[in-house]
Amino acid sequence: MNRRLYRGLREAILEGAIAADTRLPASRDLAAELGIARNTVVHVYSQLLAEGYTRSRQGNGTFVNASLPDSFLSSGRRARLAAAPQPRPALSPRGAAIVDGASASPYQWGAFMPGVPDLTEFPHRKFGRIVSALWRNPPPDLLTYAHGGGLPALREALAQHLALTRSIDCDPEQIIITEGSHQAIDLASRILGDPGEVAWVEDPGYWGARTVLQANGLRIRHLPVDEEGMQVPQEAGGEPPRFIFVTPSHQYPLGPVMSLARRRQLLAVARRHGSWIIEDDYDSEFRFSGRPIASLLGLEPDAPVIYMGTFSKTLYPGxxxxxxxxxxxxxxxxxAAHAELYREGHQMTHAALAAFIADGHYAAHIRRMRMLYGRRRAMLVNLIERRLGADWLHRDASLAGLHLVLTLPPDMDDLRVVEEARARGVLTRPLSRYYADPALRRPGLLLGFACVPEQDIARKFEVLLDSLAEVARKPARAARA
Structure with a gap:
């Protein structure tokens, strides 16, 4: 009732039905007339007074103000509308480069979006029980700022997990918990690199790594990829690299696994030039055949490697x-730098994740999802080979990861295919956007299969085939016209 009375009086004041300087009825009288409690009227009058619609005179009652708060809002809005258009604020060259080269997609869920796990299969109840138990009596030290690179319990659980699954022998203190891979790259490049130094990256490669490295002032040298991974030059060919960013266990986006010979060559080059290798091990948990590939970090003692991992693919990106x-x-x-730059927190999340790993739920979830994703991958491969032919699968595809690369004819515009598919309700990513060197650029599609239920894969693939056929029917010149 008090909300209805408040809205009624406020609208009457704004519309002029109750004029400025009008004395409102006494609260007792209005309550008796409306048949409501006097406290309701008193509460509404107090709210109108607090918001500036009325004023009160001791012993004389409540009066409507001549100047209402809404008039200030509307006049300000009219003034803004009448003002001359303002030029776009000038961005810094670094800011403009970030914005103009942005590749992050606003579409992040659905067939065939690459890099996204099946969020519906996450064990929400198990994780929710852990979170609920923590929040019933949260320790105060988990609700304040953190310092030291993440909750010790989570670093301990991670150290044990990495020793078992990636042959990485590390102490918990060697682990820094970050808010995803971008923050991890940002931290490493800020602390170990200076503007103007060189970073070697794969071409094609992960756009996010390039963006963060360039934003921190590093000059990028793009190195092509073959069936053994990044082609590592024996000599620097100019200024030696400060960083070498690689995805050796499952090259992103093409998929080859870096050979042992290439890995040893890469480590030797890094030692010779005093470089740091940033090893992005973004989805190594999902191999569907053979033994896990050893990490670069675990290959040699005291390797000049900073190993980077994430829970975005194994659990959920959010x-x-x-x-x-x-x-x-x-x-x-x-x-020290992590605490200084980012003011760590999220320790309740860290505590829940530590318990989730320590209780065996994490390993069990990965095992279950590996089987599920393996079936979905096999279904998609079968569809591609049956409907298009084996040559449409990229030659470097390995039995790992959460996506496949579909090669397209050299004259087909993969950006147009992506737009056509999106209009039909299917998501994918254009391979050409992952290349930096135009001479290397090839058209193709990244097809994520992890987040597509088995019963939807064939139907969604037919939609993609229709999109390919539509683009093939319309030459690029005619489409632009």
């Missing part, structure tokens, strides 16, 4: 939890 495994001499500096 969790925003990643991690770095550092050589021991870097630990103290990274811990």
């Amino acid at each position: 969790l925003r939890v990643g991690y770095l495994v550092l050589p021991r001499p870097l630990v103290a500096a990274f811990q």
Whole structure:
């Protein structure tokens, strides 16, 4: 009742039905007339007074103000509308480069979006029980700022998990918990690199790594990829790299696994030039045949490698939890810089995730999803080979990861295919956008299969085939016209 009375009086004042300087009825009288409690009227009068619609005179009652708060709002709005159009604020060259080259998609869920796990299969109840138990009596020290690179319990659980699954022998103190891979790259490049230094990256490669490295002032040298991974030059060919960013266990986006010979060559080059290798191990948990590929970090003692992982593919991207495994001499500096730059927190999430791993739920979830994704991958491969032919699968596709690369004819515009498919309700990513060197650029589509239920794969693939046929029917010149 008090809300209805408040709205009625406020609208009457704004519309002029109750004129300025009008004395409102006494609260007792209005309550008796409306048949409501006097406290209701008193509460409404107090609200109108607090918001500036009325004024009160001691012993004389409540009066409507001549100047109403809404008039200030509307006059300000009219003034803004009448003002001359303002030029777009000038961005810094660095800011303009970030915005103009942005590749993050506003579409993040649905067939065949790459890099996204099946969020419906996450064990929400198990994780929810852990979270609920923590929040019933949260320790105060988990609700304030953190310092030291993440909750010790989570770093301990991660160290044990990495020792079992990735042959990484590290102490928990060597692990820094980050808010995803972008923050991890940002931290490493800020602490170990200076503007103007060189970073080697794969071409094609992950656009997010390029963006963060360039935003921190590093000059990018793009190195092509073959069936053994990044083609590592024996000599720097100019200024030696400060960083070498690679995805050796499952090259992103093409898929080859870096050979052992290439891995040893890469480590030797890094040692010779005093470079740091940033090893992005973004989805190594999902191999569907053979033994897991050893990490670069675990290949040689004291390797000049900063290992980077994430829970975005194994659990869900919105969790925003990643991690770095550092050589021991870097630990103290990274811990201090992480706290200084990002003001750590989210320790309740860290505590829940630590318990989830320690209780065996994480390993069980990965095993279950590996089987599920393996079936979905096999279904998609079968459809591609049956409907298009085996040559449409990229030659470097490995039995790993959460996406496949569909190659397209050289004269087909993969950007148009993506737009056509999106208009029909199917999502994918254009391979050409992952290349930096136009001479290397090839058209193709990244097809994520993890988030597509088995019963939808064939139907969604037919939609994609229709999109390909539509683009093939319309030459690019005619379409632009």
